Amino acid sequence: MSILKALExxxxxxxxxxxQRRLTLETAVARLQLLKQARDSADKMERxxxxxxxxxxxxxxxxxxxxxxxxxxxxxxxxxxLQPRIAAAEVEAVEQRREFLQKRVARRQAATLIEEAExxxxxxxxxxxQRSIDEWFGARLHRKIENEERGEE
Numbered sequence: 134m135s136i137l138k139a140l141e142x143x144x145x146x147x148x149x150x151x152x153q154r155r156l157t158l159e160t161a162v163a164r165l166q167l168l169k170q171a172r173d174s175a176d177k178m179e180r181x182x183x184x185x186x187x188x189x190x191x192x193x194x195x196x197x198x199x200x201x202x203x204x205x206x207x208x209x210x211x212x213x214x215l216q217p218r219i220a221a222a223e224v225e226a227v228e229q230r231r232e233f234l235q236k237r238v239a240r241r242q243a244a245t246l247i248e249e250a251e252x253x254x255x256x257x258x259x260x261x262x263q264r265s266i267d268e269w270f271g272a273r274l275h276r277k278i279e280n281e282e283r284g285e286e
Contacts, residue, residue: 179208
């Protein structure tokens with residue numbers, strides 16, 4: 134029974150570790166999503182700048198054209214700055230996912246060991262019970278035979 138308690142303790146520890154890894158994974162994925170949203174925002178800024186330059190060509194407004202160029206360049210630089218961070222965040226998310234899955238496997242292995250130990254204990258209990266019943270019937274049969282030999286019933 135102490136083995137079962139130790140395995141239960143191990144399973145609880147592995148559950149906690151899995152939960153920690155899950156939270157770390159969620160944090161890494163959230164960070165990646167934020168960086169991708171920032172890149173999308175930078176791409177949108179670049180597109181809006183180009184649209185402003187195009188519109189200023191029609192209207193002839195020099196300030197709109199300059200503002201469009203600045204906005205386009207700013208969006209492009211921002212997107213370029215974010216790209217290495219996104220790549221690093223993707224690598225981190227993949228690593229965190231791998232670690233989370235390893236902890237999940239470890240927890241499931243502990244759960245399987247517990248199930249096997251419980252099944253073994255149950256089988257042993259059933260065998261002891263059957264042995265006890267067999268001994269009781271054997272003793273009863275033995276008493277009955279002894280009584281018949283003595284002429285008693």
